[in-house]
Amino acid sequence: MDLTLVGQGLLSGFLFGGVYSLMAVGLTLIFGVMRVVNFAHGDMMVWGMYLAWLLSARAGIDPYVGFLACAAALFLFGLLIQRGLVERIVDAPHEMQILLMLGVALVLENVALVAFGPDPARVRSPLSQATVWIGPIFIDVARLVTFGLAMALTAALWLFLARTDLGRSMRAAADNPYGARVIGTDVRKVYAAAFGVGAACVGAAGALVSPILPFQPTSGLGLSVTSFNIVIIGGMGSLPGAFVGGILVSVAESMGAVFLSPSMKELVSFGLLIAILLFRPAGLFGKTAG
Amino acid sequence: MSLLDVSGLTKRFGGLLAVGSLDLSMAKGEMLGLIGPNGAGKTTVFNLLSGFLSPDEGEIRFDGRNVVGLKPHQICRLGMARTFQIVRPFPQLSVVDNVKVAALARHPAMAHALESARAVVERVGLGARAGALAGGLTLADRKRLELARALATEPSLLLLDEVMAGLNATEIEAMVRLVTTINAGGISVLLIEHNMRAVMALSHRIVVLSFGEKISSGTPREVAADRRVIEAYLGEEYVHPPQA
Amino acid sequence: MKLLLLLAVVVLAALPWFVGSYLITVMIFIFFYAYLGQAWNIVGGYAGQLSAGHAAFVGIGGYAAALLSAHAGLSPWLGMWIGGGLAALLGAVIGYLGFRFGLRGFYFVLLTVAFAEICRVIALNVDAVGGALGLYITFTGNPRQFQFQDNRAYYYVALALMLGATAAVRAIETHRFGAYLTAIRQDESACEALGIDTLRVKMQAMVLSSFLTGVGGTFYAFYLFSLQPNAVFGIPLSVEIIIRPIVGGAGTVMGPILGSFILSPLAEISRSYFAQGGWNGLHLIVYGVLLIAVVLFLPQGAYPALRRLLRGRPA
Numbered sequence: 001m002d003l004t005l006v007g008q009g010l011l012s013g014f015l016f017g018g019v020y021s022l023m024a025v026g027l028t029l030i031f032g033v034m035r036v037v038n039f040a041h042g043d044m045m046v047w048g049m050y051l052a053w054l055l056s057a058r059a060g061i062d063p064y065v066g067f068l069a070c071a072a073a074l075f076l077f078g079l080l081i082q083r084g085l086v087e088r089i090v091d092a093p094h095e096m097q098i099l100l101m102l103g104v105a106l107v108l109e110n111v112a113l114v115a116f117g118p119d120p121a122r123v124r125s126p127l128s129q130a131t132v133w134i135g136p137i138f139i140d141v142a143r144l145v146t147f148g149l150a151m152a153l154t155a156a157l158w159l160f161l162a163r164t165d166l167g168r169s170m171r172a173a174a175d176n177p178y179g180a181r182v183i184g185t186d187v188r189k190v191y192a193a194a195f196g197v198g199a200a201c202v203g204a205a206g207a208l209v210s211p212i213l214p215f216q217p218t219s220g221l222g223l224s225v226t227s228f229n230i231v232i233i234g235g236m237g238s239l240p241g242a243f244v245g246g247i248l249v250s251v252a253e254s255m256g257a258v259f260l261s262p263s264m265k266e267l268v269s270f271g272l273l274i275a276i277l278l279f280r281p282a283g284l285f286g287k288t289a290g
Numbered sequence: 291m292s293l294l295d296v297s298g299l300t301k302r303f304g305g306l307l308a309v310g311s312l313d314l315s316m317a318k319g320e321m322l323g324l325i326g327p328n329g330a331g332k333t334t335v336f337n338l339l340s341g342f343l344s345p346d347e348g349e350i351r352f353d354g355r356n357v358v359g360l361k362p363h364q365i366c367r368l369g370m371a372r373t374f375q376i377v378r379p380f381p382q383l384s385v386v387d388n389v390k391v392a393a394l395a396r397h398p399a400m401a402h403a404l405e406s407a408r409a410v411v412e413r414v415g416l417g418a419r420a421g422a423l424a425g426g427l428t429l430a431d432r433k434r435l436e437l438a439r440a441l442a443t444e445p446s447l448l449l450l451d452e453v454m455a456g457l458n459a460t461e462i463e464a465m466v467r468l469v470t471t472i473n474a475g476g477i478s479v480l481l482i483e484h485n486m487r488a489v490m491a492l493s494h495r496i497v498v499l500s501f502g503e504k505i506s507s508g509t510p511r512e513v514a515a516d517r518r519v520i521e522a523y524l525g526e527e528y529v530h531p532p533q534a
Numbered sequence: 535m536k537l538l539l540l541l542a543v544v545v546l547a548a549l550p551w552f553v554g555s556y557l558i559t560v561m562i563f564i565f566f567y568a569y570l571g572q573a574w575n576i577v578g579g580y581a582g583q584l585s586a587g588h589a590a591f592v593g594i595g596g597y598a599a600a601l602l603s604a605h606a607g608l609s610p611w612l613g614m615w616i617g618g619g620l621a622a623l624l625g626a627v628i629g630y631l632g633f634r635f636g637l638r639g640f641y642f643v644l645l646t647v648a649f650a651e652i653c654r655v656i657a658l659n660v661d662a663v664g665g666a667l668g669l670y671i672t673f674t675g676n677p678r679q680f681q682f683q684d685n686r687a688y689y690y691v692a693l694a695l696m697l698g699a700t701a702a703v704r705a706i707e708t709h710r711f712g713a714y715l716t717a718i719r720q721d722e723s724a725c726e727a728l729g730i731d732t733l734r735v736k737m738q739a740m741v742l743s744s745f746l747t748g749v750g751g752t753f754y755a756f757y758l759f760s761l762q763p764n765a766v767f768g769i770p771l772s773v774e775i776i777i778r779p780i781v782g783g784a785g786t787v788m789g790p791i792l793g794s795f796i797l798s799p800l801a802e803i804s805r806s807y808f809a810q811g812g813w814n815g816l817h818l819i820v821y822g823v824l825l826i827a828v829v830l831f832l833p834q835g836a837y838p839a840l841r842r843l844l845r846g847r848p849a
Contacts (some may be wrong), residue, residue: 095584106821264655274645
């Protein structure tokens with residue numbers, strides 16, 4: 001086995017894991033605070049990608065700058081979705097929530113399809129072509145920057161949750177929704193913020209990925225499933241779990257691509273998902289049900 | 291041969307001893323009260339008996355047969371039925387349809403099950419509300435429904451978990467009458483209850499649990515006078531009342 | 535009510551002699567998707583186990599029948615049952631894993647999606663079953679090979695499937711199995727305490743549902759003459775399957791049929807009207823909006839609401 005290939009795959013997977021982590025953190029935040037599973041997560045990320053593409057193609061803004069705008073746009077979108085739709089079904093049976101978000105996913109994916117067409121798109125960044133060599137292994141500078149920015153965003157999110165009032169309210173609501181209400185937390189506001197922040201994470205993640213990978217409207221489903229994978233592996237509602245899980249899954253996929261054929265790497269993800277669902281649905285960091 | 295024979299029943303949750311080496315037996319036709327302060331492990335005992343939890347140690351013999359390891363539905367079929375402390379009606383079904391689901395266990399044909407269900411609904415006094423949706427019933431009626439469902443499985447032993455909880459005085463009296471009638475009809479009853487008057491009135495014998503262990507058993511009068519029971523419920527100072 | 539239904543069946547049976555080929559094709563899809571929806575309804579509607587991977591059963595059924603026909607010369611009329619059986623086997627595996635391990639709600643949905651996607655990826659990559667190109671069925675027009683020259687023959691087969699599945703669901707509803715399913719959907723633990731073997735009942739529902747869906751796969755294969763892994767195992771087909779009973783009324787006999795009569799024409803209209811520039815996407819936007827609307831305003835689906843309206847009772 002060609003060790004450089006393995007090493008390459010490991011590094012590449014690790015770096016890409018930054019994005020996966022950011023994506024998963026957004027999903028787990030929404031679930032942790034609101035107990036809602038965002039089936040439209042991957043499709044929101046795709047919209048992050050397309051927004052970055054628009055900014056780049058129409059306004060010449062580099063995605064590594066524009067990602068902030070994408071995050072903001074998705075934040076607003078998340079707020080809207082939460083206030084307009086999700087809020088109404090917070091207490092409904094889970095099946096209803098799933099179907100609602102599935103509906104949102106369908107709309108997002110197909111509006112993108114109608115607006116942007118089915119062909120894969122890619123965003124050009126001046127960094128896209130640059131590479132750096134470390135010994136026999138080369139790294140795309142773009143991947144490095146993506147990783148760095150994703151980590152920065154995750155750190156910022158962490159600070160937000162730990163230091164700000166709103167962030168602390170979110171964590172309180174995640175721990176004990178009823179208790180949070182009792183002490184006077186404006187739960188509606190916290191929910192809206194959580195959904196918004198979760199969407200912002202995934203919007204940023206999308207923008208940061210756009211220079212690295214081609215994407216199309218139908219990419220949404222795969223990204224949603226990957227997000228669920230990561231969040232389940234890491235533990236639903238656990239932020240450290242999502243973070244570690246993102247890197248883990250990315251590396252696993254990368255190794256899957258190295259050792260099996262690239263198209264079969266999805267089998268690795270799904271196989272892993274099934275195994276976790278069956279044997280440890282609480283995930284690595286989650287609490288096992290009593 | 292006794293109807294129910296429990297020996298050495300033990301259940302731990304992590305480091306917590308929920309039920310400790312419990313011995314218990316019931317004769318056919320008996321009404322046994324299971325009391326104890328909150329957290330004593332009473333509902334855990336029910337869960338162990340009915341198969342919702344498996345014991346770490348101990349034996350449970352129902353009608354001579356070892357039922358440890360059987361699933362709840364199997365135990366129900368053998369003749370031990372239970373109600374839940376927090377009632378669980380099927381909210382989208384009517385009262386009679388709720389009971390019909392239970393009756394189907396003994397009468398697979400829908401028509402017979404419906405007949406049987408109607409009879410049970412009358413028997414518990416819900417006849418007037420037979421067609422009402424279970425989701426819209428009052429608490430007292432929901433308790434009756436819970437009882438009716440368990441009855442419809444034609445048990446020989448009925449486990450009632452705090453069937454009086456949340457009821458007012460009149461409703462409690464009615465429920466006591468109902469349970470007495472059921473027991474008089476030949477069904478043995480094991481009941482968990484906090485309402486002391488009801489327990490004392492209904493039970494032939496009482497077992498008292500505290501922190502998972504049996505601290506007393508006997509007739510209602512014996513148990514009421516037992517200082518260990520008074521201590522468990524009210525604290526030590528009530529065994530020797532404080533000087534004024 | 536019964537008279538009305540009988541009349542409707544008579545009208546549907548007579549219809550092909552009065553309308554053109556395009557409308558017949560639309561009706562075929564209405565019937566076929568109603569059939570698939572009805573099959574899903576057993577486990578998704580009545581038992582309340584949301585499966586978003588039912589396309590896997592269509593795919594397995596279709597591929598099995600097609601391969602048996604091409605390589606073993608087995609008539610699809612027989613291959614249909616084998617395909618259904620294989621689909622039922624997968625259904626049993628998924629059901630057992632899901633139910634035995636206590637997966638509910640979101641986790642169960644994900645399990646079904648995972649299995650469907652695994653099937654899809656395998657079908658895409660294994661050349662022996664056609665790989666990325668999929669399978670093509672040679673047109674012979676031979677009824678023994680489940681092929682008909684006349685569109686109207688397919689119409690009657692599809693109609694028969696829909697009516698058959700509906701009759702099966704109606705029978706379930708009026709027997710113990712149906713009562714148990716409905717109860718399990720509402721409170722499983724209570725059911726266990728009442729002597730119901732919930733694992734067994736749910737397994738039966740899953741196996742029956744997947745079997746019927748697999749049988750439908752044969753119709754799919756021999757009506758469309760091609761099986762593409764992405765189309766026949768993919769999420770879009772699973773969505774098509776579940777949206778009709780959900781919009782029409784999950785857990786009701788008429789729900790999937792009503793849903794299909796609402797959704798298929800809608801899909802057709804949005805597909806053909808916005809064909810220029812539009813791409814396939816638009817009818818799925820409509821689906822998405824409908825799904826959202828149903829969840830928010832009519833969670834039980836159109837049929838129960840319609841029934842209340844017709845009987846004049848308040849909601």
